[in-house]
Amino acid sequence: MNLTLKIWRQKSPEVKGKMETYPVYDVSPDMSFLEMLDVLNEDLVERGEVPIAFDHDCREGICGACSLHINGEPHGPMQRTTTCQLHMRSFKDGDTIFVEPWRAKAFPVIKDLVVDRSAFDRIIQAGGYVSVNTSGNTLDANAIPIPKEDADKAFDAATCIGCGACVASCKNASAMLFVSAKVSQLTLLPQGEVEAGERVQNMVSQMDKEGFGNCSVTGACQVECPKGISLENIARMNREFLKTNLSPGK
Amino acid sequence: MKVDTGKIERGEKEKLAKLKQESPKSKLPKDPIKESLKSHKVGLKLDAKIPDGPIENKWTKHKNEIKLVNPANKRLIDIIVVGTGLAGGSAAASLAEMGYNVKAFCFQDSPRRAHSIAAQGGINAAKNYQNDGDSVYRLFYDTVKGGDYRSREANVYRLAEVSTSIIDQCVAQGVPFAREYGGLLDNRSFGGVQVSRTFYAKGQTGQQLLLGAYSAMSRQISKGKITMYNRHEMMDVVIVDGKARGIIAKNLVTGEIERHGAHAVVICSGGYGNVFFLSTNAMGSNSSAAWKIHKKGAFFGNPSFTQIHPTCIPVSGDHQSKLTLMSESLRNDGRIWVPKKKEDARAIATGKLKPVDLAEEDRDYYLERRYPSFGNLVPRDVASRAAKERCDAGFGVNQTGEAVFLDFAAAIERYGTTEAKVKGIENPSKEEVIALGKKVVEAKYGNLFEMYEKITDDNPYETPMKIYPAVHYTMGGIWVDYNLMTTIPGCYACGEANFSDHGANRLGASALMQGLADGYFVLPYTIGDYLADDIRTGEINTDAEEFVEAEKKVKGDLEKLLNIKGNKTVDYFHKKLGKIMWNQCGMSRNREGLIDAMTKIKQLREEFWKNVKIPGELYDMNVELEKASRVADFLELGELMCQDALDRNESAGGHFREEYQTPEGEAMRDDINYTFVSAYEYTGDPGKALLHKEKLKFEAIEVKTRSYK
Ligand SMILES: Cc1cc2nc3c(=O)[nH]c(=O)nc-3n(C[C@H](O)[C@H](O)[C@H](O)COP(=O)(O)OP(=O)(O)OC[C@H]3O[C@@H](n4cnc5c(N)ncnc54)[C@H](O)[C@@H]3O)c2cc1C
Ligand code: SF4
Numbered sequence A: 001m002n003l004t005l006k007i008w009r010q011k012s013p014e015v016k017g018k019m020e021t022y023p024v025y026d027v028s029p030d031m032s033f034l035e036m037l038d039v040l041n042e043d044l045v046e047r048g049e050v051p052i053a054f055d056h057d058c059r060e061g062i063c064g065a066c067s068l069h070i071n072g073e074p075h076g077p078m079q080r081t082t083t084c085q086l087h088m089r090s091f092k093d094g095d096t097i098f099v100e101p102w103r104a105k106a107f108p109v110i111k112d113l114v115v116d117r118s119a120f121d122r123i124i125q126a127g128g129y130v131s132v133n134t135s136g137n138t139l140d141a142n143a144i145p146i147p148k149e150d151a152d153k154a155f156d157a158a159t160c161i162g163c164g165a166c167v168a169s170c171k172n173a174s175a176m177l178f179v180s181a182k183v184s185q186l187t188l189l190p191q192g193e194v195e196a197g198e199r200v201q202n203m204v205s206q207m208d209k210e211g212f213g214n215c216s217v218t219g220a221c222q223v224e225c226p227k228g229i230s231l232e233n234i235a236r237m238n239r240e241f242l243k244t245n246l247s248p249g250k
Numbered sequence B: 001m002k003v004d005t006g007k008i009e010r011g012e013k014e015k016l017a018k019l020k021q022e023s024p025k026s027k028l029p030k031d032p033i034k035e036s037l038k039s040h041k042v043g044l045k046l047d048a049k050i051p052d053g054p055i056e057n058k059w060t061k062h063k064n065e066i067k068l069v070n071p072a073n074k075r076l077i078d079i080i081v082v083g084t085g086l087a088g089g090s091a092a093a094s095l096a097e098m099g100y101n102v103k104a105f106c107f108q109d110s111p112r113r114a115h116s117i118a119a120q121g122g123i124n125a126a127k128n129y130q131n132d133g134d135s136v137y138r139l140f141y142d143t144v145k146g147g148d149y150r151s152r153e154a155n156v157y158r159l160a161e162v163s164t165s166i167i168d169q170c171v172a173q174g175v176p177f178a179r180e181y182g183g184l185l186d187n188r189s190f191g192g193v194q195v196s197r198t199f200y201a202k203g204q205t206g207q208q209l210l211l212g213a214y215s216a217m218s219r220q221i222s223k224g225k226i227t228m229y230n231r232h233e234m235m236d237v238v239i240v241d242g243k244a245r246g247i248i249a250k251n252l253v254t255g256e257i258e259r260h261g262a263h264a265v266v267i268c269s270g271g272y273g274n275v276f277f278l279s280t281n282a283m284g285s286n287s288s289a290a291w292k293i294h295k296k297g298a299f300f301g302n303p304s305f306t307q308i309h310p311t312c313i314p315v316s317g318d319h320q321s322k323l324t325l326m327s328e329s330l331r332n333d334g335r336i337w338v339p340k341k342k343e344d345a346r347a348i349a350t351g352k353l354k355p356v357d358l359a360e361e362d363r364d365y366y367l368e369r370r371y372p373s374f375g376n377l378v379p380r381d382v383a384s385r386a387a388k389e390r391c392d393a394g395f396g397v398n399q400t401g402e403a404v405f406l407d408f409a410a411a412i413e414r415y416g417t418t419e420a421k422v423k424g425i426e427n428p429s430k431e432e433v434i435a436l437g438k439k440v441v442e443a444k445y446g447n448l449f450e451m452y453e454k455i456t457d458d459n460p461y462e463t464p465m466k467i468y469p470a471v472h473y474t475m476g477g478i479w480v481d482y483n484l485m486t487t488i489p490g491c492y493a494c495g496e497a498n499f500s501d502h503g504a505n506r507l508g509a510s511a512l513m514q515g516l517a518d519g520y521f522v523l524p525y526t527i528g529d530y531l532a533d534d535i536r537t538g539e540i541n542t543d544a545e546e547f548v549e550a551e552k553k554v555k556g557d558l559e560k561l562l563n564i565k566g567n568k569t570v571d572y573f574h575k576k577l578g579k580i581m582w583n584q585c586g587m588s589r590n591r592e593g594l595i596d597a598m599t600k601i602k603q604l605r606e607e608f609w610k611n612v613k614i615p616g617e618l619y620d621m622n623v624e625l626e627k628a629s630r631v632a633d634f635l636e637l638g639e640l641m642c643q644d645a646l647d648r649n650e651s652a653g654g655h656f657r658e659e660y661q662t663p664e665g666e667a668m669r670d671d672i673n674y675t676f677v678s679a680y681e682y683t684g685d686p687g688k689a690l691l692h693k694e695k696l697k698f699e700a701i702e703v704k705t706r707s708y709k
């Protein structure tokens, strides 16, 4: 099939970017979206032009590196699918496809389609861990049984890949889904529960500092999240947050 | 079952020697490369520093005897960790907790995205929670045997020993492993073993373990004990007075070249499977950090030992950028087959015949036929070779002729029948049985089936999966001693980047175990022994001549690449190299092919340096330039891999030399002549490296032949 791509090009953070048009021909439906961009890039290089920069690594939907707003949707039209797992059979011959980077104040563009998501790292650094040393001199792994249901829920929350689609899909550019996924995972487990109050306070305050917006529970994030992280996590985090705000001495 | 029949006995030795004599080798013309190699001396000394004493006491004894650095002095010492996968992430976090100042580097935009994140199936540990007779010894034994007796006993024993702490540690960090209804940890089985010792978190075990290490790192970053350099690539190691004292790194956002000093450098940069272009590795996985230290004096161990995983989604076209693994666990229920007749294979490949319509008697379940006792669950190397053999013989089932079927129809029916019984449905119809069976299969493998369908647009519940072997893991890597130190003093290697624990073939779920063992529990101890002498050294001066020189060289090389301005893209060369490696140094190898490959790689490398085209600038984010400098290293490493494969005149694990096989086509190891680790020293010409041999001694384990018949 033949397609017209409209792609955001921006040389550097300081320079203004713009949409450029690239026609592509003979695209096979079996290609992934990123492979289609690879072919375009090969072409650009052969013509001596600078190829389009985009983040990617695993191409299996797990590392969270790939991003891309495709026709206005983070990770494109297919639900629960990252851009790297999206295949060209989702498009039709003659389509025009718009490709843009994540748009959020806290995710500044570095180049073309590459954005800086290190704000997510800093939120985790603010408290997204259990304060335990790695000496191995801890309890035996089976010393504390954990109800399967809790473990499964913690796991589901923990499958967040830190891609940032939730932020990109949110009109407020809120990072609540991402933050709540980590808070939930650790709160649901006895190992993480000990520091639950402090953790949620610190992570939320870092989130605010980074310039993410407030959550007005529109639910767009849940729809666009490639891993199906649910709004339940936001509710759980809000409960934890209120609990610590209300408790005396905090 | 007829496994492990007998150790190497006298009769067998004679048989081996006879077969060796009969092998075509003696009839071949003189090999020019081999001849030129003879001018090199075979290496002299290679001290693995294995502690003495009985195997079960070695590690404890060693820990008690090595030098320590006291907490106050640790603050005076800087350590660079290159890589933030399971090995690097766990090492960085542990070293920082102990008090060292750590600088960690990764080329991704966050340490959480290291390739370890993609591991699916699980992690082994000798916990014996299932009470099925597992023990440290059994895990040790399985690993050595699985590695076809080409790994170092003492290291493997230690790995098995610390494996149990890994699980404790990860649970304490909040890693949500799968649990049973009683709330205790669940286990599954993996290939090549008879116990259930694999811990898992659905199909995302690597992700959960890596996020655990990442959180431990994040905690130390927040305390200022780790300085994290994202989007930075190590370009070279800097050696001062014979010791590793820092690195030259490139800031991938600005293109700036930076000097970083430290008292020790730890390389945790992962494996080099991407030398084949197509592999299950992440796109950015590369060999450059390992290769750069090799060129500065670190020996490279067993470079030709590569693991080809039997169950991956086949190549679909020229545009293909990577291959996707379908977990080993599928072979528990899937049956592998090709048509018995070539015309049927062709009819299926061209879409004229549906695989489900081919009669049972016209199918060849070749693994079940060749290996009746292990069937579809033979180890990875054996399964991969068997698939290649059928496809080479013309029985492949897709357009390219490189695919076999992995069929779940029988499993669906079997599970369906059981379910119907459980549910008390009498005389269920075939449709009912199949519907019930599909549910069971979905519960077990749903996410994999979904991934398969997304990629291929085929529904594996209705039609068998098509699979083919693909490059997956590299057992070879930087040679390290028992302390995980390379042959450069002060330079260490951990995780997939080193050669140490898996011999010629790795068992499933053991790479994650090794990465975390190295990083959490081994290196943090052993590195003290070396650093104890560095407490008075003071900060490393990065204005020293060695740093200036190294930086100049890195810049010069990058400028040189940019200035070639040829007319072929980086991928053009990478793909070409991949083809040579896959065809001539892949699943099966032979002498002529390897000699030819070395010549071809040399030519390709020359062409690369004359004709590669890289647009853009040095001081900018330049993805093509990043790729180019990695491919330049692959183009050297590939040749060394061929040299090693050529040198090893035996078949062992993933290394299969066509000349060394039994009449039935099984691998033939040569324990008399090849029970050693090949450790190569760089000589300036990648294909003429100097071979050093580390003799392997098996004291705790009896060496046996591997048979899966
Ligand atoms: C699809 C797949 C599934 C797998 N499943 C399993 C499984 O179920 N069980 C199992 O045990 N094993 C599995 N493996 C193998 C296992 O995942 C790897 O062997 C292991 O994760 C490697 O970890 P590592 O820490 O050594 O390296 P990696 O995780 O590869 O990390 C390498 C790090 O080095 C950095 N790096 C590399 N070069 C440079 C440089 N020059 N400068 C700066 N940084 C650099 C990278 O940024 C990265 O942070 C699987 C592998 C694949 C491909
Ligand atoms: S919550 Fe979902 S969308 Fe947001 S970062 Fe995690 S995986 Fe991505």
Ligand code: FES
Residues within 6 Å of the ligand: A055, A056, A057, A058, A059, A060, A061, A062, A063, A064, A065, A066, A082, A083, A084, A085
């Ligand atoms: S590239 Fe890793 S999730 Fe898409």
